[in-house]
Amino acid sequence: MSDHPTTTSESSPQELVPLSEGSPPERATRTTLRYVDDRLGSANFLKRSMDKVFPDHWSFMLGEIALYSFVILLLSGVYLSLFFHASQRVVVYDGSYQPLRGVSMTDAYASTLHLSFDVRGGLLMRQIHHWAALLFVTSIVVHMFRVFFTGAFRKPRTINWHIGVGLMVLAILEGFAGYSLPDDLLSGTGLRIAYSVAESIPVVGTYVVYFLFGGDYPGQDIISRLFIIHVLLVPGILLALISAHMMILWHQKHTDFPGPGKTEHNVIGTKFYPGFFLKTNGFLFMVFGVCAALAAFAQINPVWLYGPYDAGQVSAGSQPDWYILFLEGSLRMMPNWETHLWHHTISWNILIPGVVIPGIMFTLMAVYPAIESWVEKDKGFHNLLDRPRDKPVRTGLGVMSLTFYMVLVIAGANDILASTFHWSLQATTWVLRVLIIVLPPIAFKITKRICLGLQHHDAALLHHGVETGIIRRLPSGAYIEVEEPLAPQKAETLAAQIGYDHDGHPPALAGSTNGHAAADGGISRPVGALAKTRSKLESFWDEPREDIPDPHVPDDAEHH
Amino acid sequence: MVSVSSPDAPEPTPRRRIRKRRIASLGILVAALGTIGTLYAGLAPSGSAASNSDPSIARGRQLFLQGCASCHGLNAQGGVRAPSLIGVGAAAVDFRVGTGRMPLQQHGPEAPRKRPVYNNAQIQLLAGYVASLGAGPAIPTNLNYQSADVAFGGSLFRTNCAQCHNFAGSGGALTYGKYAPSLSEATPKQIYEAMITGPENMPVFGDKEITPAQKLAIISYIRTIKTEPNPGGAGLGRVGPVTETAVAWLVGIGALVIVTMWIGSRA
Numbered sequence: 001m002s003d004h005p006t007t008t009s010e011s012s013p014q015e016l017v018p019l020s021e022g023s024p025p026e027r028a029t030r031t032t033l034r035y036v037d038d039r040l041g042s043a044n045f046l047k048r049s050m051d052k053v054f055p056d057h058w059s060f061m062l063g064e065i066a067l068y069s070f071v072i073l074l075l076s077g078v079y080l081s082l083f084f085h086a087s088q089r090v091v092v093y094d095g096s097y098q099p100l101r102g103v104s105m106t107d108a109y110a111s112t113l114h115l116s117f118d119v120r121g122g123l124l125m126r127q128i129h130h131w132a133a134l135l136f137v138t139s140i141v142v143h144m145f146r147v148f149f150t151g152a153f154r155k156p157r158t159i160n161w162h163i164g165v166g167l168m169v170l171a172i173l174e175g176f177a178g179y180s181l182p183d184d185l186l187s188g189t190g191l192r193i194a195y196s197v198a199e200s201i202p203v204v205g206t207y208v209v210y211f212l213f214g215g216d217y218p219g220q221d222i223i224s225r226l227f228i229i230h231v232l233l234v235p236g237i238l239l240a241l242i243s244a245h246m247m248i249l250w251h252q253k254h255t256d257f258p259g260p261g262k263t264e265h266n267v268i269g270t271k272f273y274p275g276f277f278l279k280t281n282g283f284l285f286m287v288f289g290v291c292a293a294l295a296a297f298a299q300i301n302p303v304w305l306y307g308p309y310d311a312g313q314v315s316a317g318s319q320p321d322w323y324i325l326f327l328e329g330s331l332r333m334m335p336n337w338e339t340h341l342w343h344h345t346i347s348w349n350i351l352i353p354g355v356v357i358p359g360i361m362f363t364l365m366a367v368y369p370a371i372e373s374w375v376e377k378d379k380g381f382h383n384l385l386d387r388p389r390d391k392p393v394r395t396g397l398g399v400m401s402l403t404f405y406m407v408l409v410i411a412g413a414n415d416i417l418a419s420t421f422h423w424s425l426q427a428t429t430w431v432l433r434v435l436i437i438v439l440p441p442i443a444f445k446i447t448k449r450i451c452l453g454l455q456h457h458d459a460a461l462l463h464h465g466v467e468t469g470i471i472r473r474l475p476s477g478a479y480i481e482v483e484e485p486l487a488p489q490k491a492e493t494l495a496a497q498i499g500y501d502h503d504g505h506p507p508a509l510a511g512s513t514n515g516h517a518a519a520d521g522g523i524s525r526p527v528g529a530l531a532k533t534r535s536k537l538e539s540f541w542d543e544p545r546e547d548i549p550d551p552h553v554p555d556d557a558e559h560h
Numbered sequence: 561m562v563s564v565s566s567p568d569a570p571e572p573t574p575r576r577r578i579r580k581r582r583i584a585s586l587g588i589l590v591a592a593l594g595t596i597g598t599l600y601a602g603l604a605p606s607g608s609a610a611s612n613s614d615p616s617i618a619r620g621r622q623l624f625l626q627g628c629a630s631c632h633g634l635n636a637q638g639g640v641r642a643p644s645l646i647g648v649g650a651a652a653v654d655f656r657v658g659t660g661r662m663p664l665q666q667h668g669p670e671a672p673r674k675r676p677v678y679n680n681a682q683i684q685l686l687a688g689y690v691a692s693l694g695a696g697p698a699i700p701t702n703l704n705y706q707s708a709d710v711a712f713g714g715s716l717f718r719t720n721c722a723q724c725h726n727f728a729g730s731g732g733a734l735t736y737g738k739y740a741p742s743l744s745e746a747t748p749k750q751i752y753e754a755m756i757t758g759p760e761n762m763p764v765f766g767d768k769e770i771t772p773a774q775k776l777a778i779i780s781y782i783r784t785i786k787t788e789p790n791p792g793g794a795g796l797g798r799v800g801p802v803t804e805t806a807v808a809w810l811v812g813i814g815a816l817v818i819v820t821m822w823i824g825s826r827a
Contacts, residue, residue, distance in 0.1 A: 056824065057824060058820050058821045058823070058824025058825065059820075059824075060824075061820045061823065061824060062817070062820060065813070065816050065820070098710060098711075098784070099710045099711055099714050099781060099784050099785060099788075100711055100714065101711050102709075102711045102712075103711050103714070103715060116791070117791070123791060123792055127792050127793070131808070131812065134804065134805075134808035134812065135808060135812050135813060135816070138808055138809060138812065138813045139813060139816065142813060142817070185718065185722075185727065186727070186800065186801075279823055279826075282823060283819070283820070283823055286816070286819045286823070287816060287819075290812060290815050290816055290819070294807070294811065294812055295792075295793075296793060297793045297794060298792075298793045298794050298796060298804075298807055298811075299790045299791070299792030299793045299794060299795055299796060300792065300796075300804050301801075301804070302790070302792060302795075302798070305727050305728045305785060305798065306727050307714060307715075307718045307722075307727065310718070310719075312719060313718045313719050313722060313723070314722070314723050315718070315722040315723065315726055315727035315800075316722065316723055316724050316725060316726040316727075316731075316732025316733070316740065317726050317730070317732045317733075317799050317800050317802070318800065319800050319801045319802050320801060321801050321804070321805070322801065322804070322805035322808060322809070325801075325802075325805065413802045414733075415732060415733040416733070416799060416802045418733035418737075418739070419731055419732055419733035419739045422737065422739070423737065424669070424735075424736045424737035425733045425734070425735055425736065425737070426735060426736055427736075427737075
C-alpha cells in the first residue's frame with residue numbers, strides 16, 4: 001500500500017508542472033495529457049477521467065472478465081461470420097471430414113464443418129468463441145455474486161443492478177442463439193425444446209412459434225433469423241447496455257469496503273491512469289490468454305460428432321450449455337401434469353418449469369433491491385459495502401437461491417450422474433425433487449448461523465484480541481490465557497467493517513432506541529396487513545446483533 | 561355331452577354305449593401318452609444324447625456344469641435366478657462370457673463389463689454346448705467392416721444407437737439403474753453379436769431391420785470415431801456440454817479469479 005501511488009478522489013487538481021518532474025507514473029500521465037491537449041484541447045475532461053480513482057480490492061475486477069470476454073466474442077465472432085452460412089438449404093457434404101462425406105445436411109452445418117476442418121485457424125477460432133461465451137456468462141454470474149453479497153446493488157446503484165440483470169438474461173439468450181446456429185443434432189434438440197416451451201404458453205404460444213420458425217418445426221427460417229438475432233440484434237443491445245452500465249459506474253464512482261479513512265463520500269485507490277489502466281489492460285490479455293489456452297487444449301462443442309440435425313434422431317445425454325442447464329433441469333424434474341379443457345391442452349409439465357420458474361427467478365432477482373430497502377425502510381445512499389457476514393439474512397437468502405439454482409443445474413445432468421455413478425435415473429430425479437424443496441431453507445439457516453458466528457468471532461477479536469496460547473497463573477491460583485490486542489490498523493479496519501462509527505460507537509441494534517424508530521419519536525405500532533408483514537419481515541431481517549460490545553465500556557476481566 | 565339323434569336310426573342300448581365309450585377313452589389315453597413320450601424323448605435335452613455326438617460339446621457341457629449350471633440349471637433350462645439358454649445361440653454366449661458379463665458378479669439392473677473369466681477356447685466350448693441345445697444366432701465371422709460406408713454407418717448409428725449409447729458411443733443412462741454401456745472397449749465382433757442377440761436391455765436388430773452390410777457400416781463408424789483423434793484438444797469424455805461446464809467453472813473462471821486476485825494484490 002505504501003510504495004505505490006494511493007490517492008483519494010478528493011485530491012486537489014495538479015497545476016501545470018514541467019514534464020521532467022515527479023515519479024515515472026506522474027510523468028507518464030502528464031506526457032499523455034499534454035500530447036492530447038495540444039491536439040484536441042480536451043485535457044480537462046481527460047484529466048478528470050485519468051485521475052478517476054478505482055479502489056483496489058480484487059473482487060472489483062470480476063466484472064472486467066465479462067467485459068473482456070465480450071471483446072473476445074466480438075473479435076472471434078467476426079472471423080466466424082466470414083465463413084458461416086446461415087441457411088437451411090440442404091447440401092451434400094464433400095469436405096475433408098470423412099465420416100460425414102456424402103451425408104445430406106443443411107448449409108449451416110456444412111459450413112460449420114468447413115470452418116472447423118478446412119479453414120485455417122477456423123476450429124481454434126470456433127473454440128475460442130465458444131469458451132469465451134461460457135466465460136462471458138460465467139463471469140457475469142460471478143460478478144453478480146460479488147455485487148449481491150456485498151450490497152453493491154443498493155441505492156444509488158439500483159438502476160445498474162437492473163441493467164446487470166438485463167445483461168445476464170441477454171447473455172443467456174445470445175449464447176442459446178449462438179450454439180443453435182450450427183444446426184447439429186444437439187443444437188436442433190435444444191431448439192426443439194425451446195419450440196415446445198414457447199408453444200406451451202396458453203393462447204399465444206402456437207402463434208408465436210409459427211411466426212418465429214416460419215411454420216411447423218423445424219421450418220425453413222429459424223437459422224437465418226437466429227443468425228441476425230445472434231450477430232446483430234442481441235449484441236447491439238448488449239453493447240448499448242454495457243456502455244450504459246459502465247457510464248453509470250464511471251459517473252457514480254466505485255463502491256469500497258469500509259476501512260480506515262473510507263467514508264460514504266470518498267474513494268481511495270489507484271488512479272485510472274496509469275495505474276489502473278495498466279492493470280486492466282494486463283487483465284485484458286490474461287483473459288485472452290485463458291480463452292486461447294482453453295481453446296487450444298480442451299475441445300468444445302464437437303459438432304462433427306453430433307452429426308447433422310434430423311428430427312428423427314436424438315443422442316443420449318443431450319444437454320445444453322451450462323447457463324441453460326437450470327431450465328433443462330427444471331423440465332426434467334417436473335412431474336408430467338397436463339390439463340385438457342375444451343379441446344385445449346395446458347401443458348403444466350412444460351409451462352411451469354420452462355416459463356413460470358425462470359420468470360419468477362429473474363423477476364425476484366430484479367426486484368430484490370426494492371424488497372430489501374422496503375423491508376429495512378432504508379432510503380439512504382450506500383457507497384460503502386457490507387461484508388456478507390454483516391448481513392446474515394441477505395447472505396442467507398442469496399445462498400438459498402443459489403442452492404435452489406444448483407439443484408436445478410444438477411437435475412439437468414441427471415442422466416450423466418445416473419450413468420456415471422450407477423444410480424437409478426428415477427431415484428436421482430426423485431431425490432432431486434425432494435432436495436429442491438428441503439435444501440434451500442437448510443442452506444439459509446446454515447448460512448445465517450455461519451454469518452452470526454463470524455460476527456461473534458470478529459467482535460471477540462476486536463474486544464479481546466488474538467489468543468496467544470500462553471497460559472499464565474494468577475497469584476490467586478487461577479489460570480488465564482494471555483490475549484494480545486490486534487495491531488492498530490487491523491483493529492481500525494475491523495471496527496469499520498463491523499460498523500463502529502468514527503467515534504467508536506457500536507452499530508445500532510434493531511429495535512433499540514437508536515434505531516430508526518427513535519427518529520419518529522418512539523416505536524410506532526404497525527397498522528394494516530401490509531405494514532404488519534413489513535414489520536415482521538424487518539425484525540426478521542435485522543435480528544439484534546448480540547455480543548457486539550462497545551469498546552468504550554470496560555471489559556470485565558474475569559468473564560471467562 | 562349332447563348327442564344329436566336322428567329319428568330314423570335305432571337307439572343303441574345303454575350298455576353298448578358305455579362299452580363303446582370305455583374303448584374310446586382307453587384309445588385316447590394310449591395315444592396321448594404315446595405322443596407325450598415321443599415328444600419328450602425328442603425334445604427334452606438329455607446328457608447322453610449330446611455327449612455321444614461330439615466330444616467338444618461334452619467338454620463344453622462339463623464347463624457349463626461347473627460354472628453355469630448352478631443358476632441356469634443342469635440342462636440349461638433356466639431357473640428362478642437365471643433364464644433358459646435353450647435357443648439363445650452361440651453368439652449370445654460368446655458376447656456375454658467374452659465381455660466378462662457372465663458369470664454374473666451380482667444380481668442388479670445391469671451386468672457390467674469386466675475382465676472375462678474364461679479364455680477364448682473355453683468360451684468356444686461353452687458356446688458350442690449352448691448352440692447344441694437349440695438353434696440360435698451363430699458367432700459372426702469374417703467381419704469385413706473396413707470396406708463399409710462410414711458416413712452411412714454414422715447416419716444409421718445416430719438413428720438406431722445414439723439415443724441410448726450417446727452420439728459418440730460413450731454410453732448413457734436408462735431407467736431404474738439400467739444403462740447403455742460405453743462402446744469404447746467393444747470389439748467389432750462383440751458389437752455385431754450385441755446387435756443380433758440384444759443383450760440385457762438392448763433390442764435385437766434382426767437382419768431384416770438392419771442388414772448385415774448396414775451392421776458392418778455401423779461397426780465401421782463406431783471404430784472410426786473411436787480411433788480418430790479429437791481435433792480440438794482433450795475430448796472431455798465426449799459426453800457433451802456437462803464436462804464443458806465443469807471445465808468452464810473449475811479451470812476457466814477458476815484461473816481467471818486467481819489472475820484477478822494476483823493483479824489485485826499488486827496494486
